[in-house]
Amino acid sequence: MAFENPSRDRIKQLLMDAQQVAVVGLSDKPDRVSYMVSEAMQQKGYRIIPVNPMVTGEILGETCYPTLKDIPGKVDIVNVFRRSDQVVPVAQEAVEIGAKVFWLQLGIFNEEAAEIAAQGGLEIIMDRCIKVEDSILLPGGK
Structure with missing residues (x-):
C-alpha cells in the first residue's frame, strides 16, 4: 500500500501537542532554508x-x-x-530516542525510513514543510 500522510486535522493536533522539535540538518547559515524554517518555528513558540x-x-x-x-x-x-537517500539512519535514531513524529521536509521521501519509523510507533509525515503546515493549520499560533 502506498504511503499517505496523516489528515490535516491529525497534523494540526500533532503540531498543537509538540513542544520540542529536533531539526536534523539544521544549518548555522541564516540564508539556508533549514535555518529560516526553524527560526520561524521558534518564533511561533516551538523549542528548536x-x-x-x-x-x-x-x-x-x-x-x-x-x-x-x-x-x-x-x-x-x-x-x-537531509537528502532522501540519507534518512534511514535518522529514522532509526528517531525510534531509539522515543520521538513521536518523524517529519521529512518538502522534497524528502523515503518508504524504508517511513516503515522503520512506523514500526517504532512514530507518526510519519513526508514531503511537507513543517512551517507551511503550521502557518496553514495554526495561523494564530498554538
Missing part, C-alpha cells in the same frame, strides 16, 4: 533543537548536538533536512 555533526556551539541560541541520541530530554518531532 539543532542536530548537525558539523556545527559545534549553538544555532538559533540553542545547543547543537551531533546526533539525536545526544539530545538530553524528550523530542516530540524529528524534522529532517
Whole structure:
C-alpha cells in the first residue's frame, strides 16, 4: 500500500501537542532554508533543537548536538533536512530516542525510513514543510 500522510486535522493536533522539535540538518547559515524554517518555528513558540555533526556551539541560541541520541530530554518531532537517500539512519535514531513524529521536509521521501519509523510507533509525515503546515493549520499560533 502506498504511503499517505496523516489528515490535516491529525497534523494540526500533532503540531498543537509538540513542544520540542529536533531539526536534523539544521544549518548555522541564516540564508539556508533549514535555518529560516526553524527560526520561524521558534518564533511561533516551538523549542528548536539543532542536530548537525558539523556545527559545534549553538544555532538559533540553542545547543547543537551531533546526533539525536545526544539530545538530553524528550523530542516530540524529528524534522529532517537531509537528502532522501540519507534518512534511514535518522529514522532509526528517531525510534531509539522515543520521538513521536518523524517529519521529512518538502522534497524528502523515503518508504524504508517511513516503515522503520512506523514500526517504532512514530507518526510519519513526508514531503511537507513543517512551517507551511503550521502557518496553514495554526495561523494564530498554538
